[in-house]
Amino acid sequence: xxxxxxxxxxxxxxxxxxxxxxxxxxxxxxxxxxxxxxxxxxxxxxxxxxxxxxxxxxxxxxxxxxxxxxxxxxxxxxxxxxxxxxxxxxxxxxxxxxxxxxxxxxxxxxxxx
Amino acid sequence: xxxxxxxxxxxxxxxxxxxxxxxxxxxxxxxxxxxxxxxxxxxxxxxxxxxxxxxxxxxxxxxxxxxxxxxxxxxxxxxxxxxxxxxxxxxxxxxxxxxxxxxxxxxxxxxx
Numbered sequence: 001x002x003x004x005x006x007x008x009x010x011x012x013x014x015x016x017x018x019x020x021x022x023x024x025x026x027x028x029x030x031x032x033x034x035x036x037x038x039x040x041x042x043x044x045x046x047x048x049x050x051x052x053x054x055x056x057x058x059x060x061x062x063x064x065x066x067x068x069x070x071x072x073x074x075x076x077x078x079x080x081x082x083x084x085x086x087x088x089x090x091x092x093x094x095x096x097x098x099x100x101x102x103x104x105x106x107x108x109x110x111x112x113x
Numbered sequence: 114x115x116x117x118x119x120x121x122x123x124x125x126x127x128x129x130x131x132x133x134x135x136x137x138x139x140x141x142x143x144x145x146x147x148x149x150x151x152x153x154x155x156x157x158x159x160x161x162x163x164x165x166x167x168x169x170x171x172x173x174x175x176x177x178x179x180x181x182x183x184x185x186x187x188x189x190x191x192x193x194x195x196x197x198x199x200x201x202x203x204x205x206x207x208x209x210x211x212x213x214x215x216x217x218x219x220x221x222x223x224x225x
Contacts, residue, residue, distance in 0.1 A: 048212075056211060101161055104158070
């Protein structure tokens with residue numbers, strides 16, 4: 001089976017712009033989670049989707065949003081980018097919502113100038 | 114105080130040594146995960162525990178729910194084990210499942 005794929009892998013944006021990141025889970029997986037990783041804060045949970053519904057949300061401002069489609073693919077959007085949004089954005093998929101091993105994608109590295 | 118604390122932050126070992134990385138948490142959890150992150154960013158899930166002990170190859174993970182503590186052991190360490198090891202807890206009791214909270218990670222370097 002193909003692993004979790006994320007596009008794009010690298011992205012450079014300027015402050016105030018918006019960005020959309022995409023995640024395709026492993027075939028058959030219905031749960032997708034998103035994480036932000038920065039040198040200062042480490043890994044932080046953004047949100048989790050299962051069967052097109054957001055099930056959990058981390059402590060991030062409303063500029064961060066996401067959705068999941070009927071084929072389980074997920075997108076996350078960050079509006080009005082700030083310098084502090086520069087990070088590695090990771091998504092992970094699993095078959096069930098919880099109680100399962102998560103499989104991580106390679107990440108999208110976002111640089112905000 | 115962080116809800117998930119890992120120790121040590123950095124660890125250097127000689128090839129062949131037995132390694133222990135610790136994780137303590139202060140919240141109610143439904144599960145605990147150990148993750149491995151290599152340079153370049155790729156993350157691999159090593160274990161998911163809700164009780165007891167799990168073993169995979171040279172890796173052993175244990176959890177003590179009463180003491181809110183987990184350990185990751187690596188036997189016969191090898192330079193390819195060099196990576197950052199991250200502990201993460203899933204908030205929640207019983208059937209309630211919540212967010213994941215991560216430790217800051219332990220950077221392991223194994224010298225040949």
